[in-house]
Amino acid sequence: MGLLELFRKKDVDKKAPPAAPEEDGLEIYAGMRVEVTTFAGDLLFVAKLMCLHGTTAELHQYSETEEPQEDAEPVRVQIRGYHDRERKAIYMEGTISPLPKHVWRVEELVLVRVSNDRAFFRLDTNIDATATTFTGLNAGERPCKLLNISVGGACISSESSYGEGDKFLLKVKLLEDRDVSAMYCQVIRVIDRGEGRFEYGCRFLELNENDQEKITQNIFAVQRKQRGKS
Numbered sequence: 181m182g183l184l185e186l187f188r189k190k191d192v193d194k195k196a197p198p199a200a201p202e203e204d205g206l207e208i209y210a211g212m213r214v215e216v217t218t219f220a221g222d223l224l225f226v227a228k229l230m231c232l233h234g235t236t237a238e239l240h241q242y243s244e245t246e247e248p249q250e251d252a253e254p255v256r257v258q259i260r261g262y263h264d265r266e267r268k269a270i271y272m273e274g275t276i277s278p279l280p281k282h283v284w285r286v287e288e289l290v291l292v293r294v295s296n297d298r299a300f301f302r303l304d305t306n307i308d309a310t311a312t313t314f315t316g317l318n319a320g321e322r323p324c325k326l327l328n329i330s331v332g333g334a335c336i337s338s339e340s341s342y343g344e345g346d347k348f349l350l351k352v353k354l355l356e357d358r359d360v361s362a363m364y365c366q367v368i369r370v371i372d373r374g375e376g377r378f379e380y381g382c383r384f385l386e387l388n389e390n391d392q393e394k395i396t397q398n399i400f401a402v403q404r405k406q407r408g409k410s
Contacts, residue, residue: 241282309352
């Protein structure tokens with residue numbers, strides 16, 4: 181479901197939000213990067229949480245997507261952020277309504293829970309890619325499959341053997357009409373699938389905000405294309 185379809189719905193849930201529990205002293209804070217999803221789990225957009233005051237805030241949108249009309253009905257959504265210091269996912273709920281220039285007002289913002297889950301939305305894929313290492317026995321460019329990707333990392337499948345902590349340059353063209361994306365990765369999880377095939381969970385290294393924005397835009401573009409086929 182896209183933003184336009186979501187905001188066209190008239191039967192908005194008006195129920196009062198749940199009370200925010202105490203979660204190990206962790207707090208919602210301004211500047212947190214967050215993902216906004218429907219309660220069905222559809223990703224709407226990625227934003228930075230700003231102007232936090234009590235249970236109200238603003239979401240300054242990063243990602244490209246449709247923009248609903250400013251007089252659209254408020255909608256209750258799930259908001260997931262990442263606590264940089266504690267390395268934990270922060271789950272929130274709030275009611276959003278659009279403001280000009282891809283800014284969203286959030287009201288009734290509450291903390292629902294804190295967990296060690298992945299911080300960012302992951303998009304499942306099955307795309308040809310390459311992994312290039314610069315030292316060791318595996319030095320050179322080798323083929324792999326991109327199984328999923330998020331703004332923070334990716335999972336690849338490969339016949340090459342890597343260990344936890346190994347680093348490589350991942351290159352992949354997420355869409356035919358877009359440039360090749362290149363991300364410097366570090367292996368944080370190894371899964372042996374047997375018969376000489378391995379899966380590697382990787383995190384991206386040395387990404388600046390511009391790089392993160394480009395990855396986010398490409399993820400949205402792939403998601404829209406997948407929805408168009410379904």
